[in-house]
Amino acid sequence: MSSPQHALALVPGVLGRRRVPRHPHLHGAELAWAVAFVVPYATVIAAFAVYPIAYAVWLGGNPALYAELFSDPAYPVAMANTAFFAGFGANTMMFAALLLSGFFTRRQRWVKPLLAVCLLPWALPAIPAFVSFHWMLIGEYGFLNSALWQLFGIDGPQWFNQGWLSLGCDIIAYVWKWLPFWTLILVGGRMAIPQELYEAADIDGAGVVRRFLHITVPLLGNLYLICTALAAIWIAGDFTAVELVSNGAPARASDVLATLSEHYAFDSGRPALGVAAALSALPVLIPLVIVLMRRIEARAVQL
Amino acid sequence: MTAVAAARRRAAARRRWRRWPVALGSALLGLALLCWSLLPVYNMLLIALDPDEGDVEFAGAIWPDEPSLNSFRAVLAQDHWYLEDFWRQFGNSFYIGLLTMALTVAVASLASFAVGRMRLAKARLLTNTALLVYAVPAALLAIPFVRLCQRYGLADNVWAVVAAEVTFAIPFAVLVLQQYGTIIPLEFDEAARIDGASPFQVYWHVYLPLMAPALAAVGTYALLLAWGEYVYQYLLLSSPRNWTVAVAIEQFFDADEAPWNYMMALAIVYALPPIATFYALRRYMTAGLTMGGIKG
Numbered sequence: 198m199s200s201p202q203h204a205l206a207l208v209p210g211v212l213g214r215r216r217v218p219r220h221p222h223l224h225g226a227e228l229a230w231a232v233a234f235v236v237p238y239a240t241v242i243a244a245f246a247v248y249p250i251a252y253a254v255w256l257g258g259n260p261a262l263y264a265e266l267f268s269d270p271a272y273p274v275a276m277a278n279t280a281f282f283a284g285f286g287a288n289t290m291m292f293a294a295l296l297l298s299g300f301f302t303r304r305q306r307w308v309k310p311l312l313a314v315c316l317l318p319w320a321l322p323a324i325p326a327f328v329s330f331h332w333m334l335i336g337e338y339g340f341l342n343s344a345l346w347q348l349f350g351i352d353g354p355q356w357f358n359q360g361w362l363s364l365g366c367d368i369i370a371y372v373w374k375w376l377p378f379w380t381l382i383l384v385g386g387r388m389a390i391p392q393e394l395y396e397a398a399d400i401d402g403a404g405v406v407r408r409f410l411h412i413t414v415p416l417l418g419n420l421y422l423i424c425t426a427l428a429a430i431w432i433a434g435d436f437t438a439v440e441l442v443s444n445g446a447p448a449r450a451s452d453v454l455a456t457l458s459e460h461y462a463f464d465s466g467r468p469a470l471g472v473a474a475a476l477s478a479l480p481v482l483i484p485l486v487i488v489l490m491r492r493i494e495a496r497a498v499q500l
Numbered sequence: 501m502t503a504v505a506a507a508r509r510r511a512a513a514r515r516r517w518r519r520w521p522v523a524l525g526s527a528l529l530g531l532a533l534l535c536w537s538l539l540p541v542y543n544m545l546l547i548a549l550d551p552d553e554g555d556v557e558f559a560g561a562i563w564p565d566e567p568s569l570n571s572f573r574a575v576l577a578q579d580h581w582y583l584e585d586f587w588r589q590f591g592n593s594f595y596i597g598l599l600t601m602a603l604t605v606a607v608a609s610l611a612s613f614a615v616g617r618m619r620l621a622k623a624r625l626l627t628n629t630a631l632l633v634y635a636v637p638a639a640l641l642a643i644p645f646v647r648l649c650q651r652y653g654l655a656d657n658v659w660a661v662v663a664a665e666v667t668f669a670i671p672f673a674v675l676v677l678q679q680y681g682t683i684i685p686l687e688f689d690e691a692a693r694i695d696g697a698s699p700f701q702v703y704w705h706v707y708l709p710l711m712a713p714a715l716a717a718v719g720t721y722a723l724l725l726a727w728g729e730y731v732y733q734y735l736l737l738s739s740p741r742n743w744t745v746a747v748a749i750e751q752f753f754d755a756d757e758a759p760w761n762y763m764m765a766l767a768i769v770y771a772l773p774p775i776a777t778f779y780a781l782r783r784y785m786t787a788g789l790t791m792g793g794i795k796g
Binding site (some may be wrong): 239323330474 | 522526529530533534535537538539540541544547606607608610611613614615618619620623626627630632633635636637638639640641642643644645646647648663664666667670671674698699701703722727728730731735746748749753760763764767768770771774775778779782
């Protein structure tokens, strides 16, 4: 649900042109037709999104569940991991995307073909990508450790033997998969900045750093913040990266809330507990969504 | 005269001197990016091309000593008990993808017509708030969704998966169609109405043909989404004959010793259709994104 594939969904709408609609009132047959056209859509959303979510809230409504949740030692670990995964992961990814977007707007001939190759992680479905990461990092015989040994004589660490190390691997795999996507969005944002501004600054003797600080940062700042908040929300709900790369190893020490709640619901047969674990992230997620909405509105006003 | 020319030459030389570290740096960064993007893909190939049982070790050679296409042959010929139902699962992935595509295009185009062209006032609120679905954590929807499907006898049913994929695809689809619709003049609709066309005829004979490019983009998006999605397919489909390729890849992890070269070959075969689609339609896939940025 919160897979970044859906970023496609939000960004154009969020940043798109707003049209003030006229409201000619529809009457009689017209109105009936229009309502009939919307009914399939409303039915799908109501039956397959609103109803399950309401059911989830009802399932997770029992306070006893939360007492049980907090007494499980795996839960605080998963909560800290989720916070780190979302906070650190989103910021690292977006900062790298910001720098790379500058690189990809350079006007060299080889930049465009390079961009095409760099989009490959985005084009690749998530499962093959994360499965490949899993095999690259596993044990002492994985690709990375054997390459380190063969090329430099270094004995690499056991990547999945420590919680923070395997969580780091999950973050790297996630960033690998989604960095091209965010880079592309910021490339779009940079292309929108009029080139004359940079030329004028250049004539006035501003160097690379000052042009970045005084032109790029103010004009790209809002888009950057929106994207970072979105990325954090999506990472917080992500299931696939942790499930396939580290699979919670060792002993659920690199679990995040999404994998832990799936584990409660389907491995231990406790769906209500699983929903409670997912719901417990909402006190952080909802303010983030509100901030995001405000930012988006602020942006619309600027337009 | 010569002094000026010499000074100019010297300035140009100085500028060139100042530039070469930048050029070198960007070339190095480009090389690093190339390695970063291709390494996991290369790792997949390395394992898939290994002749025996998928040795994941890197022996120091850039290319395996005895590359073998045997694992790809095994996948395509269903020559292992893990791969028994490969073609059926491949068909399931396509079936789910195509159904998701058709339903998404149908439902979303109807809704966007009512909201964008007929200006059904309150419905805009509906289509915009549906986007909030994307902010809900995956587990919060997956767990109740699967529970409800089990209760209504939809467990292990392809249609339950299609319902989930359509739900994720349509809010975005409606948004894109609405945006694209704003560049088509409303006068076309009005002219057709004056000639006596019913709203459905306007939708069928005017709106759909004019929206064809956007419908194609939205359909492709839905197809790729359904092909690559994994959580719901994994949770909902339990019998091997109903599995999709995505679930079939996951089952290799259930055993400690599985033929990993077959799994990687399967993963590569599974990745090829979406990659081909992506690069063929790259212009359209990225247009939506960059459009968003440019409007800023």
